[in-house]
Amino acid sequence: MENSSSRRVVITGLGVVCPLGNDPDRLVQALRDGESGIGPLTQVPQGVLSIDYGAEASDFTGDISDYGPMDKSLQRTIRKGSKVMCREIEMGVAVAQLALHNAGLDEGSRDRDRTGVIYGCDYIMSLPEEFATGIQKCLEDGEFKFEKWGQHGKPEINPLWLLKYLPNMPASHIAIYNDLRGPNNSITVREASAGAAIAEAYSTITRGHADVLVVGSTGSRIHPLRTLHASLQEQLATNQSDPSTMSRPFDESRNGSVVGEGAAAMIFETLEHAQARGATILGEVIGYGSSAVGPQTLLTQDADGEDTTHLRTAIANVLRAALGDRDPASVGHIHAHGLGTPSCDRQEAEAIEEVFGDVAKQPPVTTAKGHFGNLGAGGGMVEAIASLKSLGGSLFPIRNLANLASDCPIAACTSTSTSAGDSFISVNVTPQGQASAIMITSFQ
Numbered sequence: 001m002e003n004s005s006s007r008r009v010v011i012t013g014l015g016v017v018c019p020l021g022n023d024p025d026r027l028v029q030a031l032r033d034g035e036s037g038i039g040p041l042t043q044v045p046q047g048v049l050s051i052d053y054g055a056e057a058s059d060f061t062g063d064i065s066d067y068g069p070m071d072k073s074l075q076r077t078i079r080k081g082s083k084v085m086c087r088e089i090e091m092g093v094a095v096a097q098l099a100l101h102n103a104g105l106d107e108g109s110r111d112r113d114r115t116g117v118i119y120g121c122d123y124i125m126s127l128p129e130e131f132a133t134g135i136q137k138c139l140e141d142g143e144f145k146f147e148k149w150g151q152h153g154k155p156e157i158n159p160l161w162l163l164k165y166l167p168n169m170p171a172s173h174i175a176i177y178n179d180l181r182g183p184n185n186s187i188t189v190r191e192a193s194a195g196a197a198i199a200e201a202y203s204t205i206t207r208g209h210a211d212v213l214v215v216g217s218t219g220s221r222i223h224p225l226r227t228l229h230a231s232l233q234e235q236l237a238t239n240q241s242d243p244s245t246m247s248r249p250f251d252e253s254r255n256g257s258v259v260g261e262g263a264a265a266m267i268f269e270t271l272e273h274a275q276a277r278g279a280t281i282l283g284e285v286i287g288y289g290s291s292a293v294g295p296q297t298l299l300t301q302d303a304d305g306e307d308t309t310h311l312r313t314a315i316a317n318v319l320r321a322a323l324g325d326r327d328p329a330s331v332g333h334i335h336a337h338g339l340g341t342p343s344c345d346r347q348e349a350e351a352i353e354e355v356f357g358d359v360a361k362q363p364p365v366t367t368a369k370g371h372f373g374n375l376g377a378g379g380g381m382v383e384a385i386a387s388l389k390s391l392g393g394s395l396f397p398i399r400n401l402a403n404l405a406s407d408c409p410i411a412a413c414t415s416t417s418t419s420a421g422d423s424f425i426s427v428n429v430t431p432q433g434q435a436s437a438i439m440i441t442s443f444q
Contacts, residue, residue, distance in 0.1 A: 007208065007270050009201075009202050009270065010268070010269055010271050011266050011268060012104075012282060013100060013282075014098075014388075015096060015099035015102060016265075016382055016385055017066070017095050017262055017264070018037070018263075018264070019260055019261070019262060020035060020372060021059055024386075024389050027385065028386055030371070031371055032394065032416055037260070037372040038244050039053060039054075041053060042058075051236050051238075053246060054222050054261075055258060055262075055375070057263075060090075060094065064078060068101045074177060078097075085169070085173065086164045087220065087261075089124070089169050089173065089218070091261070091378070092121065092378075094263070096216055099216070104277075109277045110212055111211065112179050113182060115211065115213070116175070116180055116184050116185075117180055117182075119185070119197060120186075120188070120189075120193030120196060120216070120217030120381065121167035121188055121193060121217065121218055121377050122190055122219045122376050123167060124165040126165050128224055130158070133156040134152075134155075137152040137153050137156060138153040171186045182209070182212075183209050185200060189434045190431075191377065192290070193377040194378070194379065194436070195380050195384075195427070197215055197217055198266075198285065198384070199288035199289075201215040202285050202288055205270060211270050212270075215267070215268050216381055219261065219378035220378070221259035221374060222260065230259055234341075235256040236259065237258050237340060238255055247340045247369055247372075247400060248402075249398055249400070250336075250345050250405055250408040251401050251404070251405060252402075255341075257374045258373025258374065260379070262375035262378040283441060284441050284442075285438065285439070286423075287321070287322040289322040290318060290435070293313045294432060311343075311347040311433055312348070314429055315437075317435065318435045318436055319351060319352070319425060319437055321437065322425050322427075322439040323355070329361075331439075332363060332421015332422050333365070333366060333395050333413070333420050334352060334364070334424065335368070335383050335384070335425070336427060337428050340370070340374075344429070345408055346405070346407045349407070353409045363421065364395055364412075364418050365410040366387075366398055368382070368383050370400045370401065380426065380436070383428075391422055391441075393420055394418065395413050395416075397418070398413055401414060424440060425437055425438070
């Protein structure tokens, strides 16, 4: 095992599926141009829930062409496997194949025993129609009879049903399709999954357990039941005549998040491995942090009983950890979680101020959620790729930020003339207080 201090972790390939397209360059250009991916929902019935709009990855159809260039045998294998893949898993597999192609990491340039997969995901909900026929068989006069389920209902369920929805299946499919026999892990911590997967991948490579890893995350909050859960349990933005204005991170008028879906993947390699095969190096991972601060551990609450400090504490913890002993002034920009809810944005802004100082001392702060809302477990990876592709050029401004809220003391990016710098920290946090952050820099 090599000494961890001598193993640098670089990024050599990217793949993305999101509401702004299925190409990293297209994603960044759309962000700089101020495009929105929010529109009428098609996967959830209109007029049923409290919201009718979200950010669907409409360019992803599930067709084999969405997976990028592959040989015919692999195409046939994935087509066959799609029968046991729900949409979230399909997106996760697709971005991995796109990243492998983008990196030029074919079978001849990788050791299958030293190449693995680390993937972030969330709990995945079954579609109601999976159980419809079985439930109908158990109805008597409109009432469901539980005692009939075992004999009459259960046999109507597809025997492979569970494989379509297990959160470890993206990593499993990717490894099987590409014969990757190295470390394989699945991280399931909601919105913090992407950063946690990057952190685990970085640690896995630096401790010498792998030379190459496919690192990604996939998620969706657009689903008949998942969207229902979000509408009941979270603060969602109210419908607007112009749905593109619904997600307003850090704005004085913000009133909730927007549901979305997406996935993204990167190829991580040791510097030596990447250089030996002549790979193009896109960036380098240099720091990470993870922290969980639950509201039940703290006493400070607002008038509505909502904890006012646990998210701030968790975010501050991971910002410090990702920064390490580096000068805060060395950070080119911060890609904030920027959920768009009053409480989360306020706490995140307070955490940024706590770690980096007042607005005058902070690096520029941006977020992509004004363009496409909350993509769940997939969001952090899409956002990291957006920031990575911006390094050395202009930073995309926060969409729909017309009036920076008085309770959000951040150096908000509002202009395309702002430099993205040569490094960034990206942070994400769950409502429960699980936060993750990563620091990536241009390769030098």
